[in-house]
Amino acid sequence: MKFFVDTADTAAIRELNDLGMVDGVTTNPSLILKSGRDIIEVTKEICDIVTGPVSAEVVAKDAAEMIREGKHLATIAPNITVKVPLTWDGLKACKVLSSEGHMVNVTLCFSAAQAILAAKAGATFISPFIGRLDDINLDGMQLIEDIRVIYDNYDFKTEILAASIRSVNHIADAARVGADVITAPPSVIKSMANHILTDKGLAQFDADWAKTGQKIG
Numbered sequence: 001m002k003f004f005v006d007t008a009d010t011a012a013i014r015e016l017n018d019l020g021m022v023d024g025v026t027t028n029p030s031l032i033l034k035s036g037r038d039i040i041e042v043t044k045e046i047c048d049i050v051t052g053p054v055s056a057e058v059v060a061k062d063a064a065e066m067i068r069e070g071k072h073l074a075t076i077a078p079n080i081t082v083k084v085p086l087t088w089d090g091l092k093a094c095k096v097l098s099s100e101g102h103m104v105n106v107t108l109c110f111s112a113a114q115a116i117l118a119a120k121a122g123a124t125f126i127s128p129f130i131g132r133l134d135d136i137n138l139d140g141m142q143l144i145e146d147i148r149v150i151y152d153n154y155d156f157k158t159e160i161l162a163a164s165i166r167s168v169n170h171i172a173d174a175a176r177v178g179a180d181v182i183t184a185p186p187s188v189i190k191s192m193a194n195h196i197l198t199d200k201g202l203a204q205f206d207a208d209w210a211k212t213g214q215k216i217g
Contacts, residue, residue, distance in 0.1 A: 024052035047077035098122030131164035
C-alpha cells in the first residue's frame with residue numbers, strides 16, 4: 001500500500017518523507033487556505049520534496065476551464081497529478097487531460113457507479129471519501145470493497161486512493177480490503193505507531209533497567 005500525506009504543510013511532509021513514509025501528497029483548496037501560501041509556490045516546494053505524485057486541485061466548474069487550469073498546474077513539476085471533481089464536467093476534463101499524458105486524480109467519489117465512470121474516463125486515481133460517508137451513517141469502507149471488486153472484475157488500471165481518512169483503523173481496514181493508496185493527515189499517519197501496550201511495556205523496561213544500575217556505552 002502506498003501512503004500519501006494529505007496536507008500542504010511542507011515541514012510535516014519533510015519529516016515523514018525523511019522516514020520513507022511518503023509515496024505522494026494530496027492537497028485541496030482547504031489545505032492551501034490552511035497553509036496561508038500561494039498555491040503555485042507551496043505546490044512547487046512539495047514537488048521538490050517528494051518524488052511521487054502530488055495532487056493539485058482545479059477550482060473551475062466547467063470542463064474547458066478545468067482543462068486550462070489542469071494544464072497550468074501540470075507545468076509546476078513532472079510529478080503533478082491534476083485533481084478534478086467527480087462531476088460530468090470533471091469526467092470530461094479527466095478524459096482530455098489523461099489522454100494528453102497527465103496523471104489525474106478524480107476526487108469526491110461517493111459511489112461505485114461514480115468510480116466506474118472515472119475509470120472509463122482514464123483516471124489515474126479515484127478518491128472515495130470514507131470519513132464523509134461514515135459521517136452520514138453510510139459505510140465508507142464498504143465502498144472501497146465494492147470498487148476493488150469492480151476494478152478487479154474488469155482489470156481497470158485506476159488506483160483506489162482511500163481519502164477522508166479519520167483514524168488508524170481506517171488505514172488498517174483500507175489495507176485489508178485492498179485500497180492501492182491511502183491519503184491521511186500527518187497526525188493520523190504518525191499515530192499508527194501508538195499503542196497502549198507499547199507504552200506499558202516501555203515503562204516496565206525502564207523501571208527494570210533503572211534497578212540494574214547499568215549504563216550502555
